[in-house]
Amino acid sequence: MSLPLILGCVWIFGASVVATLPMRLQFPPGIVLLIAAPILIGWTAMEHGIWIGFFGLFAFVSMFRRPLGHLFKKIFTPKEAAQ
Numbered sequence: 001m002s003l004p005l006i007l008g009c010v011w012i013f014g015a016s017v018v019a020t021l022p023m024r025l026q027f028p029p030g031i032v033l034l035i036a037a038p039i040l041i042g043w044t045a046m047e048h049g050i051w052i053g054f055f056g057l058f059a060f061v062s063m064f065r066r067p068l069g070h071l072f073k074k075i076f077t078p079k080e081a082a083q
Contacts (some may be wrong), residue, residue, distance in 0.1 A: 004044040008056065010042055015063055034064060 011033065018029045037060045045053025061068060 002047055004040065004047050008040055008044060011036065014058075030067065034067065037064075 014029070015033050016035060021029075026052055041053055041056040041060060044056050
């Protein structure tokens with residue numbers, strides 16, 4: 001098994017452990033996982049092909065659907081006019 005796939009498995013176990021933590025303790029390791037995921041997915045796609053990269057991207061979005069939804073809502077919601 002290649003190094004990107006091994007690190008991907010470690011990332012998945014790490015994300016599962018972080019998910020079991022109380023909400024107040026999830027933020028710091030969750031940010032690290034959120035930043036590491038695109039790098040790991042890109043590396044895996046370069047090593048094994050674009051379809052494996054798409055599979056990794058699908059798994060990532062599935063696991064982080066709520067934080068990503070919140071992030072997109074904050075980014076794309078128009079600001080109210082200043083009073």
